[in-house]
Amino acid sequence: MYEIISKKSLGEGINLYCISVPDVAFKALPGQFIILRVNKNGERVPITIADTDKKNGTVTILVQTLGKTTHMLSELNVGDSLADVVGPLGVPSETEKFGTVACIGGGFGIAAIYPIARALKESGNHVISIIGARSKELLLMEDEMRSASSEILIATNDGSYGTKGIVTDVLRHLIYEKNIHIDRVVAIGPVIMMKAVSDLTRERSIKTLVSLNPIMIDGTGMCGACRVLVDKKTKFACVDGPDFDGHLVDFDNLMNRLKFYKDEEKASYECHMKQHHNV
Ligand SMILES: Cc1cc2nc3c(=O)[nH]c(=O)nc-3n(C[C@H](O)[C@H](O)[C@H](O)COP(=O)(O)OP(=O)(O)OC[C@H]3O[C@@H](n4cnc5c(N)ncnc54)[C@H](O)[C@@H]3O)c2cc1C
Ligand code: FES
Structure with missing residues (x-):
């Protein structure tokens, strides 16, 4: 159980894993996530399910190495096992027929939006995907996104591929200059990006739907760690989300809450590196 079946590096600090979790693979729907622990005393880390293989009982996740736990995960290899995985968690994304849907992904959000874009296309929507990265080499999952979309548009900060700029520049051009009619937008990525898209x-x-990524602990609506403000009301992202109406989300509150444990996260990472890597 929870064995790593494959691991592929997609660039500096980004790994794509295929993990054996038959129960989750069987039930998961687009937009849902898992909470994993690398070891029995470890922190619980929420990660979006990027894909499933029901036949082989595996889920695919894309993980960006940021702090202690994602660093520990990056050190595991094929044949190693996680301590546990719970899921699928969260309310599945809405993937009915809406018309023309723009799916916008940045960073690990591209992996998160991939199953949603695919399901929206299968429901008969015209899916315009807009994905971005700092430069061409850092762009994630282009082939997968191309196959999940009716059209794909790319933005790179340095202009090495697609439009020079950020994903919101491409969306603004579509809406305000080309006057393309868009019925719905789904945006997943850094909070600042989801805020800009919603504005x-x-x-x-x-x-506009956004997938929120507050700190989570239990993932069952009991601990309150993942509370977010939506339409001035408290919601728990793990059970009420993670998708919410971007026009109603208090993004500043989310950004402040994400910074809340920065000092402890830094200390924990440094302590781990000192103990295990002598750095
Ligand atoms: C529903 C949900 C789905 C997610 N899906 C993915 C995914 O598919 N792939 C992926 O790589 N990550 C995903 N995340 C974020 C991931 O859970 C965090 O990056 C992870 O918990 C960091 O753990 P850590 O111990 O390595 O770092 P920590 O020591 O906890 O944090 C190190 C630094 O990472 C940043 N960070 C911490 N938590 C988050 C967070 N929740 N979101 C963004 N930045 C954070 C902060 O800058 C922090 O200072 C998701 C989060 C949620 C809530
Ligand atoms: S993670 Fe505890 S309530 Fe959502």
């Missing part, structure tokens, strides 16, 4: 679409009243 852009609010002006044209285009329904």
